Amino acid sequence: MRKMTSIHLLSAGKIQSFRPIREEEVSLMIAKIGKICDDEREGGGVVDLSEMTLSLGSSLICRIAFGRGHEDEESKKERRFGEILREAQGVLASLCVSDFFPSLSWVDRLNGYRDWIDATYEKLDVFYQEIIEDHLDPKRKNESENENEEDIVDILIRLKEDKSLSVDINIKALLVNIFTGATAATVWVMTALMKAPQIMNKLQQEIRNLAGKKGHVDEDDLPQLPYLKAVVNEAFRLYPPIPLLTRQAMQRCTLQGYQIEPKTVVYVNAWAVARAPEYWEDPEKFVPERFLNIDTDVATGQDFGFLPFGAGRRMCPASLMGLVNVELAVANLVYCFDWEMPKGMKVEDIDVESLPGITVHKKIPLLLVPKRSGLA
Template sequence: MYVYHFLSSEAKQNHRLPPSPPSLPIIGHLHHIGPLIHQSLHNLSTRYGPLIHLRLGSGSAATIIVSTPDLAQDFLKPNDLNFSYRKYTLAINHITYGAGFSFAPYGPYWKFIKKLSTTEFLGVRNLGRFLDVRTRETRELVAKLTVKAERKESVNMTEELLKLTNNVVSQMMMSIRCSGANNEADEARDIVRNVTKIFGEFNVADFIWFCKKVDLQGFKKRYEEIRRRYDVLLEKIIVEREEMRRKREAKQKGKDGKGKDLLDLLLDVLEDEKAEIKITRNHIKATILDFFVAGTDTTAITLEWTLAELINNPKVLQKARNEIDTVVGNKRLVEESDAPNLPYIQAIIKESLRLHPPIPLLIRKSNETVTVKGYDIPAGSMLYVNIWSIGRNPQYWDNPLEFNPDRFLEDGSSTLDVKGQSFQLLPFGTGRRSCPGVNLAIREAHVLVAMLIQCFEWNVKDGQVLNMDEQGGLTVPRAVDLVCFPSLRPNTPHIFT
C-alpha cells in the first residue's frame, strides 16, 4: 500500500521544481532538519543555493525554501494573493479550535478579523486610547528595576519583559492584567510560550502518513493539554465578561460603542444576528489566543535580544545613552512621542530585528499553481522565506554578524523600513498576511529600550559576555534567560513624582 501511495504521489509531480538536496525514501528531507529549523534551512541554502525545494515526509507537498531578498520579492510581491495561505498542522488545528485567525485560510473570516484588527483593535485611534496602559506598564517595570538596583539584586529580564508585553496585550484584549499575585498570570505566560514552541516544532505525524495515528513524540498529548489549560482560563474570563455585559446593558442601554476591548468587539459580533460573519465561542477563544501568542512573545523576544546586544556592545550602548541624554535629558522619562527624535534608538531596533527576527521564517502556502523564476510551483506547496538567513547574508550586509546600528544611518540604508517594503528586512512579513501588530510592537520597543538605557547601567554576572544561543520554535527566544544586575544611572529621572 505504501509503495502505491509513494508512486502515485510522485507520478503527480510533473512540475519543474527548484533544485533539491539528496533525499531518503519515506522521510524525504526530514533528516536535514534539526530543532533550530531556520538554521538547518540556512545551512541547506548555503550548500545547495538560495532557492531549493524539499520534501518533508512521505507524499507531502513540495516545500520551497527562499533565502535572498530578490527571491522573496519574486515570490511574495507579484504572487501575494496566491501565497496568502498558511500551513496547518495537527497541533495548530487542535490548539486554535480549527477557528483561528493567524492560520486561517485567506477568505471571508480572515478578511473580517483583519479589518476588525487593523481598523479597530490595533488601529491608530485604539493605540492612542491605550497609551496610558503602555505608559503605566513601562513605568511599573522601571520602578521594579529601581528597587532591584537599590538592593543590588539580579533581575530575570526575560520574565519581566514577557510579563510586560502580556499585560499590555491582555489589557487591550480583555481589560485584565496578566501579572499580579495570581496563578492566572503565570498560567497565561506559560501557555503562550508552550504554544509558540509546539507550533514551531516538526511533528512527524504531520509529515508521515502512517504516523498519524501513533503519537511517537508525545505531541498529541502535549497539544491536547495546552488546549485544555487554555480553555479553562478563557472560559472563565468570557463568562465573567458576559455577566458584566449583562449588568452594563441593564444600566446603560444604548450607550454602546465606546471604550471596547477585543473581547467586547468579538462578543458584539457573536451576539449580532445580522453580523456579516457568523462566529462561535470557539472563534473568540481562538482569536484571542492568536493575538496573545503573536503579540506578546514576539515583542518580548525583540526587547530581550536588543538588551543582550547592548550589554555585549558597550560602545553602542554609550552612543544610545548620549542620544537620549541630548534629546530627552534627565528631567523626565522618555516617552513614546520622543521616538521620531531618536534615530539611533530606531536604528538599534532595526539592527536587532535584522539579526534576531523573533519569527525567523515567513511560512505561507500556495493556493494555485504558479510559475516563479521559470519553476512551476504547484498549488498547495509550502513556502518558507528564511528572513533570519537574509539578515545574515554577507552579499546584502557588510559584516553581517556584527551588531552595528550605524549601518541603518548610512546613505542608502537609512530608508530601509521594517514594514514590508524592503525585502532585505522583513521582520514583520509583507503583503496581505504581514503583521497587523507592527505599529504597536514598534511603539513598545522604542520607548522601552530607550527607557532602559536612560535609567540604568546593565551588568551581568562576573562581567561576562552573554551567550547568544537560540531556542527553537515558531519564535526564536534566547536559549538561556537574560539575567542582569541593573544599577541606577546618576541623575536618573525620578519616576514617582
C-alpha cells in the same frame, strides 16, 4: 477577518488609545528594577532582564486584550496566560510526522505528540472561555459602554453581536492568532547593546540629551529618537522575532527551477534573508548606522531584505503595537539605568543561543546589574 482585525482591533487610533497602559506598565517595570538597585546592599543587584521583559509583555497583553481586574487576580491571570502562551508557541513551532507523511499520522498519536497538542489547546480554550464569560457579565458590560475603555475582547464581542458583518467571528481563534506571536524582542535589543558598549553609550546620550531630567521617556519622545529606531531595526535584523515565515502555495508555480504544487507549505527563512551577504554589508555585525541613511518602515513589510514582521496580507497584524512596545521599553531601560555585567562575568560571556519556538526567546536568561543613572 484580517481587515476587521486591522480596522477595529489594531488600527493606529486603537493602538494610540492603549498608550496609558503601555506607559504605566513600563513605569512599573522600571520601578521594580529600581527597587533591586536599592536592595543591592542586602545582596541583590542582579536583574533577570529576560524574565522582567517577558513579564512586561504578558502584562501588556493581558491588560490590552482582557482588561484589568483586582490586582491579585491580575497577577495570577498573567502568570497562567504566560505559561499557556509559551507552551502554545512550542506546539506551533514543532514538527510532526503527519506534516510530511499524512498516511503516518498514527505515529503522532503513538508518540504522544497529538495528546500534547490537544492538552495545550484545551488549556487555551478554557482560559479564553473564562475571559469571554467574564466580559459577558452584565455588570462589566455596563462599565465598558465607553468605546475608549474597551479592551480587545470587548470589541470582539461587540462586533460578533453586530449583525451587519459579513463573517461570523470566532473570538477564541482570533485571540490565538493575535497573541501566540508575542515576542521577547526587548531582551534581544538589550543583548545586542550589552555586546556593543559604544553603541549603548551613543544611544544613552541621544535619549538622555532629549529627555533631560524629566525622569522618564514617554511616547511623544520616540519620533525624536532616530538612533533608537536604528538600534531596534538592527536588532530585529539580527534577531528577527519570527525567523521562519509560513505560507501555502495557492496555485502551481515554478520557483528557481522547482515546481511547487498547490497547497504546498512553504517556509521563508527570514533569519537568513536578513543576514544575506549579497544584500547586507558585514551582515553578522551589529551596526545600527546602516538604518540611519535609508527609508525603512518595518511595520509595513515592504523591505524584502528585512522582514521581522513578515510581509503581505499575512504579515503580523500587531506590528505597529509591537514596535512601539519595544521602543518605549528599551528607551526607558537605557535612560534610567547604566547596565553592568554581574561579578565574574564579561560581555563575551553573553550567549545568543535561542530556544525553539514560533518566536525567538533567549535560551540563557540575560542577567545584568543596573545602576541608577541619576535622571529617573
